[in-house]
Structures are given as structure tokens and as C-alpha cells.
Amino acid sequence: MLKRLLLRLISIAITLLGVSIVVFVAVRLVPGNPVAMMLGPGATAEDAAALEALLGLDKSILVQYWIWLTNVVQGDFGTSISLRQDVLTLVLGRLPATLELAFLALVFAALLGGMLAVTGTIRRGGWTENGIDLWNGLTLSTPDFLWGLFLILVFGVWLQIAGISGRISPQLDLPFTTQFYLIESVLRLRFDLTANLIGHMWMPALALALPLSAMIGQLLKQSLKETMHLDYVTLARAKGFTENQVIWREAMRNALAPTLTLTAVQFTHLIGGTVIVERLFSYGGLGNLAIDAVINRDLPLIQGIVLVFAVIFVLINLAVDLLYAVLNPRLRHG
Amino acid sequence: MSAYLEITGLNAVLRGTRTRVLRDVSLSVSKGQVHGLVGESGAGKSMIGKAILGVLPRAIEVASGRISLGGQDLGVLPLRERLRVIGSQTAVIPQDPLTALNPSRRIGPQMTDRLTRTLGWQKTRANHRALDLLEEVAIRDPERVLHSYPHELSGGMRQRVLIAAAFAAEPKLIVADEPTTALDVTVQKQILKMIADMQTRHGTTMLFVTHDLGVVARVCQSVSILHSGMVMEEADIRTMLTAPAHPYTAALLAATPRYTDPEASLVPVSDTVLAGVAEAIRASDTLWGRA
Known part of the structure; x- marks a missing residue:
């Protein structure tokens, strides 16, 4: 019984890990990006680059995923880009x-x-x-x-x-x-x-x-x-x-x-x-x-909800x- | 001796048609007697028992005829009342002990629900009754069996549980529907003796459905021989065995295997006899068609 429960928990962890990967990749593949949404059409390239750096979107997707995952494991789902509030809250x-x-x-x-x-x-x-x-x-x-x-x-x-x-x-x-x-x-x-x-x-x-x-x-x-x-x-x-x-x-x-x-x-x-x-x-x-x-x-919020x-x-x-x-x-x- | 169960002119048809599955069946069973219903498969012998208990399959309905228990005509009773009579005065010993118990309910409630629900007994009294009966059918640890699920018991055990359950409410009539057919030959004889002993002890009237004339000879006092839902012959057991009136009965007796000469005893029912049977059915159907 205990063994079955343990196996079950492991399979749950694997499932959630899989989901996290899929959603993380998917929200980055669909067209449209948060920086353009926030800055509006008049923004300069430098502003966009600065905001990207601030949000961490300039790093490679693997690095981004690793940072997000390690934070999530510690209970930190990040901050909503559009609402400027803690995602988990x-x-x-x-x-x-x-x-x-x-x-x-x-x-x-x-x-x-x-x-x-x-x-x-x-x-x-x-x-x-x-x-x-x-x-x-x-x-x-x-x-x-x-x-x-x-x-x-x-x-x-x-x-x-x-x-x-x-x-x-x-x-x-x-x-x-x-x-x-x-x-x-x-x-x-x-x-x-x-x-x-x-x-x-x-x-x-x-x-x-x-x-x-x-x-x-x-x-x-x-x-x-x-x-x-x-x-x-x-x-x-x-x-x-x-x-x-x-x-x-x-x-x-x-x-x-x-x-x-x-x-x-x-x-x-x-x-x-x-x-x-x-x-x-x-x-x-x-x-x-x-x-x-x-x-x-709002990438962090979508990821958190999913x-x-x-x-x-x-x-x-x-x-x-x-x-x-x-x-x-x-x-x-x- | 008064008749407890009386069936007169019972016709059952495929629902919505005039095609009969029971043809003008009449029989009567005296109080405390065991009456055999014998026939090949498809002869309608189980159907008679189901018609009495009101549990015919949906596709079949009673078209005409009278079924009475202890002088009470079941057909004229309103549904609720009929269910109460059936629930308190009759019981079934089913054919297959493996499918006749609900797999998701414990044995105890399955044995006692008739007592508590239909007859309004107290739970403790019903449980005591169940324990007594389990002892009567020689189950060793009745307390444990009451708390078991069906899958925890062997086939023979389950059949004994079902026999005990059938006698629980001291029914006046028990329909035993081929109660030994699904069992190992080794336990068949033992179960048969158990049913016969309990029937004698409780003085229950019994309708014993079987295709086995050997079984009939051992437990029944009278018998109806059926073919195509029609009674070919109704007789007491001695007459049936020694001087069968109907050629079909004689043919069935001749076809019963015997240890002494198994080869010679396996005689198929001859075409002449079957033609006679078919003729009788045709005659009855013509009458029915005119009615």
C-alpha cells in the first residue's frame, strides 16, 4: 500500500514537471510578446531591450525555465507582469x-x-x-x-x-x-x-x-x-x-x-x-x-494558472x- | 391435503405478440410437497417459477391464467400488496451461486434484508436468525461469513448461504431453480440432500426446477413434464416412474443415463414421439389462436 502510494506520488511529480515544460515553451512560442504589450507602439528599441532585461526575457529559454522552476519549487511563482502582484496570491x-x-x-x-x-x-x-x-x-x-x-x-x-x-x-x-x-x-x-x-x-x-x-x-x-x-x-x-x-x-x-x-x-x-x-x-x-x-x-501568470x-x-x-x-x-x- | 400453489390456464407471451412461451399451464402443489418441473432446456420450466414470483423478463408477459398462493389469487392484488405476499411467503434458491449474490454487499445484509425491509424485523433478531440458519446449513464460522463479501467464499459455501437465505423468512413456497446445476458433481449430492432435509424440517412447499430425472426421483413427490412451455403430463412420482402416461415422459425416462449400461441408456427421443408432441402443441395453439 505504502509502495503504491509512493509510486503514485512520483508519477504525479513527473506529470507536473511535464506540464510545466509544455506550458513554459508554449507561451513563448505563440506570437505576441509581453514587452510590446506593456510599452505600446511608441517605444524605442533601447526601452524594449531594457524591459526585456528587467523581466529576464533576454536570457535563453533553458536558463529562464531553470530560474522559474527553482523558484516555483520554493513556492515563488513570480510576479504578474500586467497586474504587478504576486502570482500565487x-x-x-x-x-x-x-x-x-x-x-x-x-x-x-x-x-x-x-x-x-x-x-x-x-x-x-x-x-x-x-x-x-x-x-x-x-x-x-x-x-x-x-x-x-x-x-x-x-x-x-x-x-x-x-x-x-x-x-x-x-x-x-x-x-x-x-x-x-x-x-x-x-x-x-x-x-x-x-x-x-x-x-x-x-x-x-x-x-x-x-x-x-x-x-x-x-x-x-x-x-x-x-x-x-x-x-x-x-x-x-x-x-x-x-x-x-x-x-x-x-x-x-x-x-x-x-x-x-x-x-x-x-x-x-x-x-x-x-x-x-x-x-x-x-x-x-x-x-x-x-x-x-x-x-x-502575462507569462508568469499564465504559467501559474496552468x-x-x-x-x-x-x-x-x-x-x-x-x-x-x-x-x-x-x-x-x- | 389442500393445494398451496395452484396455477390454472397460465399463458405467457412475448410482450405485445400472441406468440406463447407458456402454453395453458396448469398444476397444483399440496402443502409441504415437492413438485418437480422437468423438461429440456427451453421447455419453459424456469419461466413458470418466474411467473409465480413476478420476475419474468421484460420481453415476456402473462397473457391469461390464474396463479394462487394459499387460496390468494395473485393476479387480482395491487402491485404493492403482491410484492408483500411474494416477499413474505416465497423464496428462491437460484441456479448459479456465483452470480446470485451482490458482489459489493456483505453476506449478512443480503441474507437479512428481506426480514428487516419486507417483514419489519429488528436488526439483531434478523442477525440471530441468519446465524442460526448458517449453522443449519453446516457453515463452520457463521459470524465471519456474515461479515464476508461473496468473493471471499467458495461456490459451495455461497450456495449454502443462498439456501439458508431462502429459508430465512420461513416462506410457504420455495422455487428451487436448478439449484445444483452450476455446482461441482462432488458437492451436488450434498447440497441436494441439504435442500431436501431442510424442506422436510421446515415443511415448506417446493417447486423444484430441473432437467435431471434422477434428482426428481430423489426429492419430488409429484412432477410436471414440460415441452415448449406446455405440460405434457402431471403425475405423482411413482406413477411417472413406473407407468408414464405420456410417450414423451417414457422417452425421457429411457434417455436417462444408467451406470449399469451407459451406452444403451443414452437413447435420443424418437421422431415419432416428437411428432406427437408437436401435434399436441399445434392443437393447443389452434385453440389459443381462436380465443
Whole structure:
């Protein structure tokens, strides 16, 4: 067990190192450079050279990478070129907003997908299942940002019943000491603020959740339907259990594994999707910051954000592996 | 002796069609008796058990007929009520012990969930009951088995667990669906004796599905011979063995392997007999088609 954990940690370190190399090279290969962005068109060649030297961009890419990596290992991600602030502080300040949005979207996707899967399994082979298949096809083939635009159009423009931008109403007096507004508002029992936050978050979260809910719904339904033919399910039916009880008690746990893998993989996609969706809803998260960083060619900030995303992805995969062992007793003593 | 299980004129069809898989099946089993359902594979013998328990595959539905348990017609009961009757008065000993236990749940809850959920027993009482039954099926360390997962037990152990679970709620009727077919020959005999002993001790009515006439002769008091979902002959066991009324029964008996002369005993069912069977099925289908 200890050996497996150790191997796992080593592989995580290698993954992150790889990501750091790719992002470091990639941001330097794309056209446009930060010096030109900062100085504007009227700058002289000497000014540009001076700024390049100041930022360390005159050194070779290998030397640059080595300096950056040794600093990162010590927890210093550098200073944002455009915002003149510490990258780590910036990123950690925005990360909670994105995490809360992503997890709310995950909850939406799991609830919606689970509901569709169970309903489709109970009513399998009928019009209800056909309807669910159709709906899932529709939600799956429409990308999250289009759902975002659609929701803005319907609820923000036509019906005008929901606010369409920001994370929380700006005129509110905020008692928060952390950036985890949603969690803190619940812990402080300020449910008025929770409601306000959810009121802002539900649309971007739903936009992110819909495609994932279709994947969860279809795959889980398929697994459940296969499980419903197995002998132990028939046996449970003969114990006088209703279809609903049979699904939840006997079938769900065994049918869940493939859906769990898919959800984990797709959850990382969903976090990737936050970049554009946060922009659509002017939601003050990491994704919005990332777009600004790219526009300004803010190399240290881009690198910091990508590395943080990479760490999140790695942790999600680790969590899923651990969850497998909980779900499947046969894996526990491997 | 009163009949506990009574089936009259049961027809099952492929859902949405008139194609029958059970043809006008009637049989009755007296309280405490073991009734054999015998036939080749595909004869519909398991289907009858599934129809009684209401666990037919989705593609098959009951078209007509009456199934009653202890005088209670199951067909007229609303779903909830029927589930309660099935859950409290019947049980199954399944064919394959390797697939009949949920791999992700411990043995204990799988044995007791009928008691606690359907019958509303206290958890401790249900656990005591499970322990007693595991001892009755000669499992050595019942406490440990209750906390085990299915993959930690051997096939024979699992089948004994399933037998114990079937008797847990003192059901009036047990459907044993080829309970020894999937087992090693070495444990088959032992398991068969165990089922027979427990049936006698608990006085349970039993429907014993098998293709093995030797098994039928050992455990059943009466028997129905099936072909293509149709009862060819229903008789008590002595009559069936000594003076079979239907030529198909006689042919099946003749085809049963014997140790004394294995070569000569492997007689296939003759074409004349099969033609007779086909004729009977055709006649029944014509009647059904007119109805």
C-alpha cells in the first residue's frame, strides 16, 4: 500500500514537471510578446531591450525555465507582469470562486444525470426512455458556452428574472474572511448571502453541468440496465422489493464504477470549460483571470494558472482511484 | 391435503405478440410437497417459477391464467400488496451461486434484508436468525461469513448461504431453480440432500426446477413434464416412474443415463414421439389462436 502510494506520488511529480515544460515553451512560442504589450507602439528599441532585461526575457529559454522552476519549487511563482502582484496570491485568491462554481456544476450534473438514468431505467423500453435519450443527445451535442448564451438569453433578456453577471451582488456588505464565499456563507448561517450567491451561480453552473449530465445520464442508464438483468437483482425482486428499491440498493453501487471514471475525466473538462463560461457571466474566477493573462501575454501568470489547473486535475484523478476501492470491495486487498 | 400453489390456464407471451412461451399451464402443489418441473432446456420450466414470483423478463408477459398462493389469487392484488405476499411467503434458491449474490454487499445484509425491509424485523433478531440458519446449513464460522463479501467464499459455501437465505423468512413456497446445476458433481449430492432435509424440517412447499430425472426421483413427490412451455403430463412420482402416461415422459425416462449400461441408456427421443408432441402443441395453439 505504502509502495503504491509512493509510486503514485512520483508519477504525479513527473506529470507536473511535464506540464510545466509544455506550458513554459508554449507561451513563448505563440506570437505576441509581453514587452510590446506593456510599452505600446511608441517605444524605442533601447526601452524594449531594457524591459526585456528587467523581466529576464533576454536570457535563453533553458536558463529562464531553470530560474522559474527553482523558484516555483520554493513556492515563488513570480510576479504578474500586467497586474504587478504576486502570482500565487492572485491565483489562490481566484481559485476558490472557480472551485465553488465547478463543484456546484458537478452537483447539478450528478443530480440531473442520476435522475435521468434512474427514471430511464425504471421506464426502460418505452417512450419515456426515448424522450430521455433525445434530451441527452441534445444537451450533449450543445457545448457549455452555447448553453450559457442560451440561459442568458432566456432568463436574463427575455424573462428578466435572473441576474446574469458577477458572483454576488456588489452592494452587499460581505463578512467573509476567506474566498470560499458559498461555503463560508453556509457556515456563518448567512443564508441570505447563500441565496444571493446561488442566484448568481446557478446559470453558469447549469451551463457547465448540462453536457456532463447527459454523459452521466446515458452511461449510468446503460450500466443500470445491464445490471438489472443479473441474477442477484432478480433475486432481490423476488424478495418483494419495488423496482426503485432494487435500483438503489442492489444495482446502483455495481453500476457506478464506469460512470465514476467518466465523470472524473469529464470533470476536468468541465473545469476547463469554466474559462469561457466565467467570461460569459463575468464571474470573478480563475478562468476569467486566465483570459486576461493570455490577452496581456502575462507569462508568469499564465504559467501559474496552468500549473494550478494541472495540480487540480491530478488530485481529482487520485481521488477517483481512492473512491474505487471504497465502491468495490474486491480492489481493497489488492 | 389442500393445494398451496395452484396455477390454472397460465399463458405467457412475448410482450405485445400472441406468440406463447407458456402454453395453458396448469398444476397444483399440496402443502409441504415437492413438485418437480422437468423438461429440456427451453421447455419453459424456469419461466413458470418466474411467473409465480413476478420476475419474468421484460420481453415476456402473462397473457391469461390464474396463479394462487394459499387460496390468494395473485393476479387480482395491487402491485404493492403482491410484492408483500411474494416477499413474505416465497423464496428462491437460484441456479448459479456465483452470480446470485451482490458482489459489493456483505453476506449478512443480503441474507437479512428481506426480514428487516419486507417483514419489519429488528436488526439483531434478523442477525440471530441468519446465524442460526448458517449453522443449519453446516457453515463452520457463521459470524465471519456474515461479515464476508461473496468473493471471499467458495461456490459451495455461497450456495449454502443462498439456501439458508431462502429459508430465512420461513416462506410457504420455495422455487428451487436448478439449484445444483452450476455446482461441482462432488458437492451436488450434498447440497441436494441439504435442500431436501431442510424442506422436510421446515415443511415448506417446493417447486423444484430441473432437467435431471434422477434428482426428481430423489426429492419430488409429484412432477410436471414440460415441452415448449406446455405440460405434457402431471403425475405423482411413482406413477411417472413406473407407468408414464405420456410417450414423451417414457422417452425421457429411457434417455436417462444408467451406470449399469451407459451406452444403451443414452437413447435420443424418437421422431415419432416428437411428432406427437408437436401435434399436441399445434392443437393447443389452434385453440389459443381462436380465443
